[in-house]
Structures are given as structure tokens and as C-alpha cells.
Amino acid sequence: MIRLKCLLAGCLFSQMLLAQMNIFGTASLEYGDSENDFKFSEHRIDLNGNWNEWTGWIQFEYGKPPQLGRESIGLRKFRIDYVKDNFSFKVGDLYEYWGRGLMLNMVDDQSIDLDTGIRGGQIQWSNNIISAELLGGNQTIWRLTNQVQDFDDRIPNYKVDHQMFGGRIVLNRDQWQGSVQFLKSNENHPNPAKSINEDVSHMMFGTTIQYFADNLDLNIDYVKKDKNGFGLYSNINLFVAEWSLGFTYKNYSFDSRSPLDRWDFVNNTGGALTIQQMPTGFKTHNTSLLGKITHVIDFNDEVGTYLTVSGPVFTDALFTFEWAKSSRHNEWYTDADWIWQSGKEVFLPSDNSLMNPFQEFYGELNGYAMNQQLYYVIGLAKTQDVLDIYLNSEIDNHKSFSYEFLNAMTIPTHFTYRFDKSYSIDILFEYQEKKKGVKTFSSLPSMNQDMFTSLYLKDKQINRFLSIGIAKSPKWSVSLSVDYADTEERAVIEQ
Amino acid sequence: MIKRLLLIVIILSTVLVGQNKVPDIRLTKLNGQTAQLYSYLKEGPVLINFWATWCAPCKKEMVYLNQFEKKYAKQGFSILSISTDSPKTLSSVRSYIRAKKYTFDVFIDPNRQIFKQLNGNLMPTNILVGQDGNILWRHYGYLPGDEKNMETEIKTALKLTS
Numbered sequence: 001m002i003r004l005k006c007l008l009a010g011c012l013f014s015q016m017l018l019a020q021m022n023i024f025g026t027a028s029l030e031y032g033d034s035e036n037d038f039k040f041s042e043h044r045i046d047l048n049g050n051w052n053e054w055t056g057w058i059q060f061e062y063g064k065p066p067q068l069g070r071e072s073i074g075l076r077k078f079r080i081d082y083v084k085d086n087f088s089f090k091v092g093d094l095y096e097y098w099g100r101g102l103m104l105n106m107v108d109d110q111s112i113d114l115d116t117g118i119r120g121g122q123i124q125w126s127n128n129i130i131s132a133e134l135l136g137g138n139q140t141i142w143r144l145t146n147q148v149q150d151f152d153d154r155i156p157n158y159k160v161d162h163q164m165f166g167g168r169i170v171l172n173r174d175q176w177q178g179s180v181q182f183l184k185s186n187e188n189h190p191n192p193a194k195s196i197n198e199d200v201s202h203m204m205f206g207t208t209i210q211y212f213a214d215n216l217d218l219n220i221d222y223v224k225k226d227k228n229g230f231g232l233y234s235n236i237n238l239f240v241a242e243w244s245l246g247f248t249y250k251n252y253s254f255d256s257r258s259p260l261d262r263w264d265f266v267n268n269t270g271g272a273l274t275i276q277q278m279p280t281g282f283k284t285h286n287t288s289l290l291g292k293i294t295h296v297i298d299f300n301d302e303v304g305t306y307l308t309v310s311g312p313v314f315t316d317a318l319f320t321f322e323w324a325k326s327s328r329h330n331e332w333y334t335d336a337d338w339i340w341q342s343g344k345e346v347f348l349p350s351d352n353s354l355m356n357p358f359q360e361f362y363g364e365l366n367g368y369a370m371n372q373q374l375y376y377v378i379g380l381a382k383t384q385d386v387l388d389i390y391l392n393s394e395i396d397n398h399k400s401f402s403y404e405f406l407n408a409m410t411i412p413t414h415f416t417y418r419f420d421k422s423y424s425i426d427i428l429f430e431y432q433e434k435k436k437g438v439k440t441f442s443s444l445p446s447m448n449q450d451m452f453t454s455l456y457l458k459d460k461q462i463n464r465f466l467s468i469g470i471a472k473s474p475k476w477s478v479s480l481s482v483d484y485a486d487t488e489e490r491a492v493i494e495q
Numbered sequence: 496m497i498k499r500l501l502l503i504v505i506i507l508s509t510v511l512v513g514q515n516k517v518p519d520i521r522l523t524k525l526n527g528q529t530a531q532l533y534s535y536l537k538e539g540p541v542l543i544n545f546w547a548t549w550c551a552p553c554k555k556e557m558v559y560l561n562q563f564e565k566k567y568a569k570q571g572f573s574i575l576s577i578s579t580d581s582p583k584t585l586s587s588v589r590s591y592i593r594a595k596k597y598t599f600d601v602f603i604d605p606n607r608q609i610f611k612q613l614n615g616n617l618m619p620t621n622i623l624v625g626q627d628g629n630i631l632w633r634h635y636g637y638l639p640g641d642e643k644n645m646e647t648e649i650k651t652a653l654k655l656t657s
Contacts, residue, residue, distance in 0.1 A: 022516040024630075026614040048612055050518035055612065083521065095606045101582040107606060170527075177527040212526035217589065235586045244590035279583040286549045308587070311594050316558070318594050368558060375555050375639075414551060416639060424639035473640025 023049040030067065042066040042110075044076070055081045057092075068113035068154055070142060077108075077117075090122045094135060098168055098181050099208035102223040102231045105277035113156065116141065116275045118164055129172055136165040141274050147266035148192045158266060161188040164275075177210040189269050200269045202226055215239045229254035229270070231299075233279055243311030248304075250281040250326075251347065255300040258332050258340030259389040262298065272299035281306045282324030283362055285381075287412040288465045288483065289432040295358045295385050301328050304349050304358075317367035325349045327357040333392040353403055353439070354392050358385045366414075377414040383407070390438070400442040404455075408434040426469035426479065435460040458487040516628045520609055522575065522602040525589055530602075532575070536626050539571020540652040542645075545610050545620040547579045548587050552637040553619040559642035561597045563649055570653045571626075574599035579618070581605050623648055 030042045042063045049056045059077040066072065079092030095117045098104040106117045120137015142156035150157045168181030182205050189198045206223035221233045232251040237244055255271035257264070265271060272278075280297050281304045304326025313319045327349040330342040351357055364379040384407050391402040410432040418424040437454040454460070462485070469479030519533040535541045544560055546553035557576070564574045576597070578588045582605045592601050604610055613622055616635045623632040632648040634641065650656050 022518070024515065024614045026616055028616070046611065046614060048614060050516075055518050057612065095608055097582050097606050099582070100585065105582050105606070107581065172527065175526070210527060217526075219586065237586060237590060239590075239593055242594050242596060244593060246586060246590060248586065277581070277583070279586070284549070284584065308590070310590050312596075318591075366554070372558070377551065416555065418639040421643055422640040471638040471640075473638040474634070474644050477638055 022051070023047065032067070040065055040067045044110075053082055053084045055083075057081075065154070066110075066113075069110075070155055086125055086127050088124045088126075091120075093117050093119050094122055094137060096122065096135065099179065099206070099221045100219065100233050100235075100279050101277045102221045102233055103181055103183055103204050103206045104166065104275055106275055107277055114274075116277065118162075118275075120164070126170075131170045131172075132167070134165075134167040136163075138163055139275070143265065143274070145264075145266055147264055148190075159190070162186070162273075162275075175212050177208075177212070179208045181206050181208075185273060185275075187269070189266075191267070193267065198269060202273065223276075225254055225272075226270070229272075231272075231276070231278060233281070235279075241311075243309070246306075246308040248279070248281050248306035248308075250279065250306075251303045252278060252299050253301060253303075253329060256330065256342060257300065258342075259392075260340060262301075281326065282358070282360060283322050285412075287379075287410075287414075287430055288428075288467075289430040289463050290381055290383075290410050290412060293383055293385070293406060293408055293410075293434065295326070295360070295383075296387075297326075298328070298356075301330075302326050303329055303347060313365070316369065316372070317365060320362075320364045320366075322362045323360070324362075325357070325359045327352070327355040329355075331355050331392070332389060333394065336395070338393075353386050353405070354389055354401060356386045356389065360384070373418045375414075375416040377412070379410075379412045381408075381410040381412070383410070391440075395444075398442070398444045400444060400447070402438060402440040404436075404438050406434065406436045408432055422473045424471050424473070426467075426471065426477075428465070428467040428481075430463070430465040432463040432465075433460055434463060455489050456487045457490060462486040515630045517613060517622070517624055517630060519628075520612065522577070522609070523604075524600070524602055530600075532624075533628065535573050535575060536624065536628060538573060540626055540631070540649070541573050541575055541624045542649065543575045543577060543613065543622040543624060545577050545579055545604070545615050545618065547618060548584055548591055549580075550618045555639065556619055556637040556642065557595070557597065559645070561595075561599060563642075563646060564599050567649060567653060567655075570655070572649060572653055575602060576600065577602045577604050577609060579604050579607050579610055579615075621645065623652055625652055 025045065025047045027045045032040045045060045047058050057079045058075065061072045061076040063072045077093040079090060081090045082088060095106045095108060096104060108115045108117055118137035118139040120135065122133060122135035124131065124133040139162040141160050143158050144156045145158045148158050163186040164183060166181065166183035168179050170177065170179040185202045187200045189200055191198050202225060204223055204225045209220045211218040215238065217237045219235045223231045230253055235248045237246045255268065257268060261268060276299060278299055282295060285291050285294055306324045308322045310318060310320040329345045331352055331354045332340050332342055335341050349357065360381060360383045362379065362381045364377065366377040368375055386403050386405045388404040391400060393400050410430065412430045415427045416424055437452050439452050441450045464484045467479055467481040469477055471477035517532065519531050522530050522532060524530065560574050576599050578601060580588050585603060585605060619637055621634045622630055625631045631652050
């Protein structure tokens with residue numbers, strides 16, 4: 001009887017409380033199966049609520065298994081926010097960013113299994129001129145590596161625990177905004193080779209300056225990490241009528257690693273942290289074929305420039321031209337004992353093939369035509385990327401080197417034609433010529449060679465992607481996609 | 496058993512009794528300055544549009560959003576365009592808006608916190624909010640022709656339907 005009364009009282013109380021609350025919910029359900037045993041069942045429910053100055057968020061997940069990542073069933077995320085006048089605080093799972101993310105950019109991107117949020121608290125006070133904040137919490141990052149056992153390309157197998165504490169002060173003055181910030185991270189790195197867990201501390205200080213005017217905007221982010229690491233990102237945009245000209249310079253130098261251990265974060269505890277999600281300084285493509293050859297940025301060691309020009313060329317059409325160039329800071333070579341050494345440092349991107357240069361030209365025209373019945377995008381990209389250095393030595397004045405590179409020309413197009421007020425057809429077509437292989441050179445008399453070995457069965461690969469869709473607004477759409485390559489990679493055949 | 500029953504009742508109450516009113520969200524402009532959502536609602540209904548520079552359907556739709564704001568501005572209607580571009584691609588937002596001569600106010604949500612708070616799902620996400628803060632209409636994605644339905648909803652919110 002007492003229990004029943006308690007239940008009734010609980011129901012009435014929750015009704016009274018919830019009648020004043022605003023609650024929304026959303027659910028995403030994903031299920032997949034395939035002939036090669038790629039199965040997933042990943043479902044999430046998000047509930048958001050607000051009541052006066054309070055807002056709350058909880059997320060439940062059933063991922064057994066998820067598309068990418070580790071199995072997860074139950075409460076995945078939660079947060080409570082309180083905002084009153086100039087004061088606010090948050091408790092739970094935080095996703096914050098400072099400046100352009102050189103020091104802090106917490107993201108939760110389930111499509112690539114990247115979650116850099118922290119579980120902790122944040123407190124902030126701000127007015128129109130100044131704002132100050134402090135945050136702290138714990139973070140567990142799972143990453144995928146072949147440096148430890150149980151490698152599976154879907155499930156991360158290496159865990160690092162972080163404890164973080166940071167703060168920043170932001171000053172707004174007319175068109176200027178400036179900030180200073182710091183972040184301390186204490187980490188626990190398992191080292192399987194030594195069978196120990198290493199405790200590592202990192203300290204970062206940074207500053208951000210922004211200027212925002214009618215015909216110009218400017219952004220400079222600088223971060224100093226520990227003794228020798230630093231990152232600089234600067235971007236300026238000039239606006240003349242509807243046209244804009246942008247120039248970006250990036251210089252990320254958080255760690256210097258030889259080609260052998262460039263991506264080894266298990267045995268190298270320095271380097272950029274995963275919460276440092278910095279601007280790439282080149283276009284991140286989202287079309288099918290270009291997306292497959294997107295340059296992999298090295299946040300530890302990359303210097304680059306990026307130029308963009310865009311503006312209207314005729315009614316409802318926008319033209320964009322982009323040129324990105326980057327490289328590592330040093331050339332790496334092996335000495336007489338076959339130990340990797342770094343050469344002279346540069347501060348502008350180099351064309352030297354042994355410094356992993358990347359270059360891309362991209363032009364695009366997009367907009368509406370035929371009285372807004374036709375939407376079109378036509379692009380052209382030329383990409384050159386040195387992916388890996390295998391050998392670089394000079395013995396008795398005889399040079400030998402070997403590296404893997406990629407050259408590609410891609411034409412992405414997209415057309416949407418509307419037949420009447422509700423029916424439309426959507427066509428995506430991409431064409432790509434891709435050359436990928438290993439360049440080997442040696443001036444040694446016994447091995448005198450200068451050769452290219454394609455990674456494909458042919459000298460170059462021709463790729464075509466076609467997707468045709470029909471839609472009826474606002475009810476349904478259906479599409480069919482075909483991805484065609486005229487040759488396969490050698491490595492795949494040899495297996 | 497009692498605990499489970501109580502949990503079910505509370506969840507059901509949440510669905511049945513909870514309101515559908517947006518909080519007074521703090522929005523960040525491209526220049527870093529902030530504005531409150533409810534300051535826009537004083538003038539009239541607001542269409543919150545989440546988009547990104549990499550999202551082709553969003554770009555297809557934006558031309559109509561611009562037309563609607565111009566057409567119904569006198570009735571107090573406004574568009575709040577919130578870019579979900581990450582800090583990595585943020586520098587291209589202003590260039591795009593300027594080149595297309597769009598006149599609506601543009602805000603940024605680089606880590607998608609507002610997007611999640613308002614239960615954004617696909618891109619673009621459109622949420623029509625009435626002057627009292629209640630959500631009147633919500634739409635995910637864009638197919639050519641969706642703008643017709645959107646305009647009908649805007650007119651209903653402005654009480655322009657006869």
C-alpha cells in the first residue's frame with residue numbers, strides 16, 4: 001500500500017514537473033548486413049529537455065556491433081547546462097572548441113568513430129567585452145593501431161586515459177577579438193613493448209586573434225606545447241564586392257618523427273593530442289572519388305599554404321578556385337648506420353619529393369540555371385601526393401631513394417533537374433584517372449635504376465562513379481549508384 | 496519492479512506531458528559576437544536552418560530561404576542560418592554567403608551543440624519556431640519541391656493563409 005502511494009506521488013510529481021518542461025527526442029536506427037560478414041546494428045536515442053535556465057541532454061546507445069568502434073549498450077552521453085545572465089556552467093559530456101581548434105576542438109563524429117569530448121565540468125562568466133572560462137574532466141580515447149595486438153580495422157584496440165584542466169580569457173573590442181588560453185593534460189599511455197603504463201604530462205599555452213571588418217577578416221591561432229612543439233594557423237580573407245580572396249598559412253610542428261615511425265603514437269608519447277583537431281588547410285572533399293584520395297594531414301609535422309578565390313560569374317553561378325600545397329618540415333635520410341636523420345628545416349612547403357609534398361588544384365562552378373529548374377556542380381581537381389618514404393640514402397656520393405606517390409585528375413559533376421513542382425532527377429557522375437605507385441632511384445653502379453612500379457595492374461587506374469536518383473517531394477527518393485574501376489591493386493591480387 | 500514501473504511512467508509522462516518549446520539559445524555570429532534566439536522571436540516567427548558548406552542539398556535550398564526572408568520580412572519573419580562547419584572549414588562560410596549575396600543572419604555551431612540540442616538529424620535541418628517559442632514545423636533533408644511545403648508552413652505561422 002505504501003509502495004503504491006509512493007508510485008502515485010512520484011507520478012503526480014513528475015507530471016507537475018514535466019508539464020513545465022520542454023522535451024524533444026530523436027532516434028536513429030541503423031542496421032546493415034553484407035555477404036562479407038560486415039554486419040552492424042547501431043541505434044541511438046537522444047533526449048533533450050529544458051526547464052527555465054536549465055537544459056539537459058542524454059543519449060542512449062545500442063551498438064552491437066556498431067559500424068565502427070567498440071560495442072556500447074546503455075547510457076552513452078549526458079549533460080546538464082545552466083545559463084543565467086552572464087553566468088553558465090555545464091556538467092557531463094562536454095564538446096567545446098577554442099579558436100580554430102589548435103588547442104581544443106572536441107568533436108563526436110560517429111561516422112568515423114572519433115569522439116574527443118571530455119566528461120567533467122565547465123564554468124563560464126561573460127559579458128559583451130570579456131569572458132572567462134575554466135574546464136576540466138576525464139577523457140578516454142580509443143584508437144586503432146597495428147602497433148599492438150588484436151588489430152581489427154573496425155574496432156579500436158589502444159586506449160589512452162587523459163585528465164585535463166584548462167582555461168581561457170576572451171576579450172572583445174569593436175571588430176577585434178583576442179584570447180589567451182592554457183590546457184594541461186595528464187595521460188596514461190600503455191606501452192606494450194615494455195609492458196608498462198607511462199604517465200605523461202603535456203602543457204599548452206595559446207593565443208587567438210581575430211579581426212572582422214566589412215572587406216576583410218583575419219584569424220591567427222598560435223599554440224605552444226611543452227618545450228619544442230608549436231602550431232600556427234593564420235587565415236586572411238579579402239572581400240571585393242561579391243568576390244573573396246583567401247590565403248591560409250599553417251605550420252604544425254608538435255613532433256618530428258622519421259618516415260619509419262611517423263604514425264606510431266604507441267611508442268611516441270609526444271605529438272599532437274587528439275583534442276587538437278586543427279584546420280587542414282586544404283579542401284576536404286565529400287564527393288565519392290575525390291574523398292578516397294583526400295590527403296591525410298600530419299598534425300605533428302606539416303607546413304602549408306592554401307589559396308582560395310570565389311565569386312559569382314553570372315546569374316546564380318558561383319566559381320571557386322583553390323590551390324593547396326604542403327609538405328613536412330624536413331627531409332629525412334639514413335646515415336651510414338642506416339639510422340634516420342632529419343635535414344634542414346623549412347618554413348614554406350617544399351616540392352622535394354622526399355619531404356612528402358602534397359599539392360592540389362581545384363576549380364568548381366555551381367549554381368542554378370534554366371529558371372531554377374537545373375542545379376549543377378562541375379569541378380576539376382588535380383592532385384599530387386607523396387604518401388610514404390621508403391628509402392633515402394647517400395653512400396659514397398651515390399644517391400638512392402624510394403617513395404610512394406599518387407597523381408590524379410578528377411572531374412566531379414552533379415546535376416539535379418526538376419520536372420515539375422515535385423518530381424526531380426539527380427545525377428552524380430565522377431571520372432578519375434589515378435596513377436599510384438613506387439618511384440625508385442639509385443645511382444649506385446651495381447643498381448643503376450630509375451623506375452616506377454605501379455600499384456595497379458595497369459599504369460594508371462580509371463575510375464567512374466555514377467549515381468542516378470529520382471525524388472518526389474516531400475515524400476520519397478530512390479537512387480542507384482555504380483562505382484567502377486578498370487583495374488585492381490596489385491597487393492589485393494597477390495593475396 | 497516498482498522502479499521499472501516508475502521509470503516507464505516517467506518516460507511516458509515525458510512524451511505525453513512535455514512541451515515542445517525551444518530554449519532561449521545563445522547563438523554565435525561569424526565575428527564571435529553573440530545573440531539570443533528569443534530576441535528574434537520578438538519580431539515574428541523564425542526559421543532555424545542548419546547547413547554546411549560541404550552539403551549540396553543545403554546549398555540547393557538556401558536560394559529559396561533567401562527569397563522567403565525577403566518576401567516575408569515585413570511580417571516579422573526571419574531566417575537564422577546556422578552553419579555547422581567545423582573549425583576546420585569555418586573560413587569558407589563567409590565567402591560563400593557573400594558570393595551568393597544572401598542577406599539573412601548567419602551563425603556558427605562548429606561542434607554541433609545547438610544542432611544536437613534542437614534534435615537536428617540530417618542536413619539540412621529546418622525548424623520553424625513560432626513567436627511563443629513553440630516548434631511549429633520540422634523538416635530534415637531537402638528534395639527539390641520541398642520549398643513549396645516550407646512556404647506553406649511559413650504562411651501558416653504568419654497567419655497569411657486564407
